[in-house]
Amino acid sequence: MVLSAAAEEGWVAGQVGLRLRESPGSGWRGLVDDGGAVRAVASHSWLKLPGEIALACVGAPVVVEVERARAAGLRLLWLATGDGLATPGSLEAWLAVGLDALHVWVHAGTSPAHDFHAGVTGHFMAITAAIEAARGADVGVAVSSLLTRSSAPVLGGLPAWLHGHGVAAWRVAAIETEGQLLRGSGVGPHDGLVPSLAASLPHALQAMARAARLGLPAFLSGAPACLLGPFAGAALREQGRAFAAACAGCPARAGCCGVPADYLERFGGEELCAANLRAGAAVVGPRWMFVGTGSIEQVEMDRARETGAKRQVRLPVVTGDDG
Numbered sequence: 201m202v203l204s205a206a207a208e209e210g211w212v213a214g215q216v217g218l219r220l221r222e223s224p225g226s227g228w229r230g231l232v233d234d235g236g237a238v239r240a241v242a243s244h245s246w247l248k249l250p251g252e253i254a255l256a257c258v259g260a261p262v263v264v265e266v267e268r269a270r271a272a273g274l275r276l277l278w279l280a281t282g283d284g285l286a287t288p289g290s291l292e293a294w295l296a297v298g299l300d301a302l303h304v305w306v307h308a309g310t311s312p313a314h315d316f317h318a319g320v321t322g323h324f325m326a327i328t329a330a331i332e333a334a335r336g337a338d339v340g341v342a343v344s345s346l347l348t349r350s351s352a353p354v355l356g357g358l359p360a361w362l363h364g365h366g367v368a369a370w371r372v373a374a375i376e377t378e379g380q381l382l383r384g385s386g387v388g389p390h391d392g393l394v395p396s397l398a399a400s401l402p403h404a405l406q407a408m409a410r411a412a413r414l415g416l417p418a419f420l421s422g423a424p425a426c427l428l429g430p431f432a433g434a435a436l437r438e439q440g441r442a443f444a445a446a447c448a449g450c451p452a453r454a455g456c457c458g459v460p461a462d463y464l465e466r467f468g469g470e471e472l473c474a475a476n477l478r479a480g481a482a483v484v485g486p487r488w489m490f491v492g493t494g495s496i497e498q499v500e501m502d503r504a505r506e507t508g509a510k511r512q513v514r515l516p517v518v519t520g521d522d523g
Contacts, residue, residue: 232255236488308357356403397471446472
């Protein structure tokens with residue numbers, strides 16, 4: 201099976217110049233424990249530490265490395281990007297060496313909605329084909345979905361689609377960035393992409409409740425504990441970022457990821473409150489399949505790398521108020 205080149209990584213939600221980085225860089229390798237903690241390693245010089253259960257990989261399989269992983273009793277997890285799936289024979293190569301798990305990004309349960317958020321026409325069909333091929337080979341599949349202002353309302357349709365395609369686990373990912381997307385005041389160019397969590401998370405949590413009823417383990421990254429309600433046990437392990445003044449005495453502070461600094465500048469810290477913390481049982485599922493939280497990166501040119509041709513420019517999501 202050769203996937204269409206339409207599967208390559210595209211612009212996020214029609215926002216020219218912004219792209220979702222679906223995984224660490226090409227050739228990256230990491231050893232993962234059962235809780236999802238990851239340790240980046242060099243391709244051919246790593247040693248397994250106690251508790252590590254999987255080797256996560258970006259790019260093509262390396263036979264010697266695969267053999268080493270198997271000898272160490274490690275599972276193989278491929279973090280498949282759009283570019284990777286668009287490379288002829290890439291999925292087949294991983295299946296041939298005995299892939300155990302595949303991770304992909306799916307932002308909606310229909311082609312029009314997903315393709316808009318991926319920024320590439322035909323992306324949904326290519327991802328669906330990859331999931332079906334993996335499941336046909338008895339490979340576990342994990343799916344992540346980006347939480348944006350426009351994707352939040354359509355997340356509710358994803359659990360049934362994921363369950364129907366045999367997906368093993370799902371993760372809703374609030375937006376991460378290594379740069380600054382939001383202005384401290386006024387409406388900026390990316391406000392149509394980045395929602396306030398108080399407004400967008402209820403959509404995600406409702407979708408996660410649907411997933412739970414279907415028996416689909418659902419996790420969440422990039423959102424502070426006080427906004428998760430009874431889903432606090434679904435949070436994936438993350439490093440802390442920025443916190444509001446009110447977070448200083450919060451009993452969940454040590455294990456909370458907080459929010460990006462520019463998010464705090466844009467929306468303030470009023471929605472962050474320890475009084476909103478709720479007890480929640482830890483979600484049981486393959487947390488090790490969610491490695492390398494995706495982040496939004498700024499890119500300078502709106503051109504396809506392969507041809508240099510100008511991409512189709514989509515209308516951005518209409519900006520709105522703080523909600």
